[in-house]
Structures are given as C-alpha cells and as structure tokens.
Amino acid sequence: MVPPSSGPTDRGWVMHLLSLLFTLSAPVWFAGIHIVASRCLCRSGIARQKLTTLCLILGIPLITFFVLLFERRLSAPLLGYTFVMGAALAHIYFHIFNMSETARRIKVLIMARHESLPLDNGCARNYSPQNRIEIRIQRLLDLRQIAEHDERLFFRPTLLSLVAKVMVGYEYLLFPGRRPI
Amino acid sequence: MIVSLDYAWVGLVTYGISHLAHIWVWRNFLVRREVLLLIALTFSPLACYIAVLVIHSFSLVHLIPPMALHLVLSIHYIAIYPAFQASSPSIRILWLLSRSSSGLTRQGIVTRLTDSRSTEGLVHELSRSRLLRRNKTGWTPTRLGKNLAIAFEWYRRLLGLPIGDG
Numbered sequence: 001m002v003p004p005s006s007g008p009t010d011r012g013w014v015m016h017l018l019s020l021l022f023t024l025s026a027p028v029w030f031a032g033i034h035i036v037a038s039r040c041l042c043r044s045g046i047a048r049q050k051l052t053t054l055c056l057i058l059g060i061p062l063i064t065f066f067v068l069l070f071e072r073r074l075s076a077p078l079l080g081y082t083f084v085m086g087a088a089l090a091h092i093y094f095h096i097f098n099m100s101e102t103a104r105r106i107k108v109l110i111m112a113r114h115e116s117l118p119l120d121n122g123c124a125r126n127y128s129p130q131n132r133i134e135i136r137i138q139r140l141l142d143l144r145q146i147a148e149h150d151e152r153l154f155f156r157p158t159l160l161s162l163v164a165k166v167m168v169g170y171e172y173l174l175f176p177g178r179r180p181i
Numbered sequence: 182m183i184v185s186l187d188y189a190w191v192g193l194v195t196y197g198i199s200h201l202a203h204i205w206v207w208r209n210f211l212v213r214r215e216v217l218l219l220i221a222l223t224f225s226p227l228a229c230y231i232a233v234l235v236i237h238s239f240s241l242v243h244l245i246p247p248m249a250l251h252l253v254l255s256i257h258y259i260a261i262y263p264a265f266q267a268s269s270p271s272i273r274i275l276w277l278l279s280r281s282s283s284g285l286t287r288q289g290i291v292t293r294l295t296d297s298r299s300t301e302g303l304v305h306e307l308s309r310s311r312l313l314r315r316n317k318t319g320w321t322p323t324r325l326g327k328n329l330a331i332a333f334e335w336y337r338r339l340l341g342l343p344i345g346d347g
Binding site: 023024031048081091136137172176178 | 186189203204207208233242244245246249250253254256257261262264266267269270271272273274275276278281283284285287290291294300303304306307312313314320321322326327329330331333334336337339341342344345346
C-alpha cells in the first residue's frame with residue numbers, strides 16, 4: 001500500500017513545516033522560559049529542579065497552543081502528537097539541566113578545566129564519594145522527597161520514589177550482572 | 182491535509198523495535214562503546230525510512246511525522262541513558278530508603294553507597310570517552326571535554342546559577 005505522493009501545493013505546506021520546526025525547537029523555548037524564571041526567582045528559595053519542572057509544565061501547553069495556531073485546526077491526533085513530542089522534548093531539556101546540576105562527570109570535567117586533576121586522584125579530597133552522597137541526601141531533603149526524624153532518614157511516597165523503583169528495575173533488566181546495592 | 186499524521190504511530194513502533202534490540206544486545210553481549218552502539222541502534226531505523234522513501238516513492242509528507250517522533254524518542258532515551266549506565270546515586274538513595282521501614286542514618290547510607298563509584302573511576306571513564314587526557318602533571322580536558330565544560334558553564338551562567346554541586 002503506497003499512499004499517493006502529494007507535493008507542496010499551497011502555503012499550508014509552509015505552515016506545517018513551521019509548526020514541525022517549532023515543535024522540534026521546543027528545548028530552545030523551554031530554555032528561554034527557564035532562564036527568565038530562574039533569573040527572576042533565584043532568590044525566592046524555590047528548589048531548582050522544582051522551578052525547572054514548573055517551567056516545563058507551563059511550556060508544554062504553550063508549545064501545543066502555538067502549533068495549533070500554526071496549523072489552524074484542532075484534531076485529537078494533532079493534539080496527541082504535539083503533546084507526546086512536547087513532553088519528550090521537555091524531558092530532554094530537564095535532563096540537560098539535571099546534568100548541569102547533578103552529573104558527577106560534568107563536575108569532574110569542569111574541575112579539570114579550571115585546574116589539572118592530579119594523577120594521584122587528588123580531586124577526591126574536594127569531591128569524594130562521601131561528599132557526593134551527602135550532597136544528594138541534602139538535595140532530596142530540600143526537595144521533600146525524603147524525610148528526617150531523630151537523625152534517621154525515611155522514605156516518602158512521592159512520584160520520584162516511584163520513578164526510582166522503575167529506574168532501578170530497568171537498570172537491572174539492562175545490566176543483569178549488577179545487583180541493586 | 183499536507184503533512185499527514187496517519188502514519189505517526191509507525192514512529193512509536195520503529196522506536197519500540199530499536200529499543201527492544203538495544204535491551205537484547207545489552208543483556209547478551211559485552212558492550213564496550215556503549216554510547217556509539219546505542220546511537221547506531223536507535224538511529225538505524227531512520228535509514229529504513231529513507232529507503233522506503235526512495236524505493237517505494239512513499240510521500241515525504243507521510244514519513245516526516247513518524248521520523249520526527251522516532252528521532253525525538255531516540256534522543257530522549259540517549260539523554261536519560263547515562264542515569265542507568267552510571268547508577269544514579271539519588272535514585273539509589275530513594276530505592277534504599279524505600280526498602281527500609283525503620284529508616285537509615287546518613288552514615289548508613291554513605292557506607293552502603295560510597296564504594297559504588299570512586300572519583301578515580303569517573304576520571305578513567307571520562308578518559309575512555311576521550312573527554313580527559315593524561316599528561317605529565319595530571320588529567321586535563323581534551324578539546325571536546327573543554328568545549329563541553331564551557332557549554333555547561335555558560336548554560337549555568339545564563340540561568341544565573343553557580344556551577345552545579347555534582
């Protein structure tokens with residue numbers, strides 16, 4: 001079954017192409033919204049990941065709205081397609097931000113750029129595995145993903161904790177040789 | 182309708198097939214250059230799309246939506262893959278706490294997780310990825326590593342934030 005070829009017959013083609021390009025460039029628009037929000041609210045005390053998530057939650061319907069404006073029609077497939085593309089691109093942007101915030105390898109790379117890392121693993125003094133875990137515990141407490149009572153840390157049933165279970169399960173599926181801790 | 186969404190679902194199917202192939206290869210073979218092979222696996226169906234386009238004169242307007250969907254889902258997975266490959270410590274902390282009803286002390290978590298990855302191991306991984314190189318005095322970034330570090334530093338500067346804690 002070969003659908004008939006249809007060429008660019010009217011200016012609608014340009015609008016469709018623009019709408020697709022607009023969708024694919026969504027991370028740039030997300031970054032724009034995020035930069036403005038981050039600069040305006042940097043002293044508000046809101047957790048950085050939370051602010052990023054809020055910007056993306058605002059950004060996805062905004063992208064969908066503009067695509068519908070370009071297309072000048074409203075249909076369930078178009079809405080669904082744009083939403084799936086927007087959500088995937090939003091998640092890509094979130095991971096880029098998360099890498100800048102939490103990635104150990106990016107941190108080591110930036111440290112190496114500013115001063116050569118000694119061969120005897122000297123950077124471990126400033127960025128030891130213990131430090132890394134402490135930083136993450138504090139970050140999870142700030143994000144209210146875990147709780148602390150009487151110097152003990154407890155699990156909180158949040159969306160991220162559900163994601164953690166799925167991710168550990170998937171990691172075990174991908175790398176069967178690894179054991180979850 | 183000039184750009185048709187009739188075949189958009191094909192993008193989900195081709196992505197699903199390449200993802201299953203990725204899982205099968207990773208489970209059954211010792212993969213050395215993970216990112217390169219992952220890119221090759223997830224992007225290979227795009228070659229099939231182009232072949233279909235050329236051989237069957239399939240209309241481009243029908244192929245653009247599934248191709249774009251496949252491309253975006255592939256990039257999405259490649260972006261999140263390092264979290265699985267490097268065993269994200271935050272995810273491990275959450276998982277560890279979810280299995281302990283009486284909770285854990287900070288020291289308990291640190292003891293269980295610190296042996297997972299030394300800084301030296303991270304440096305060697307970056308070296309294998311050609312982002313760091315060894316010289317007489319220590320480890321310095323390659324041109325690619327330097328550009329990557331600069332890109333992230335600029336990005337943080339644009340956001341008005343200090344360099345991440347790692």
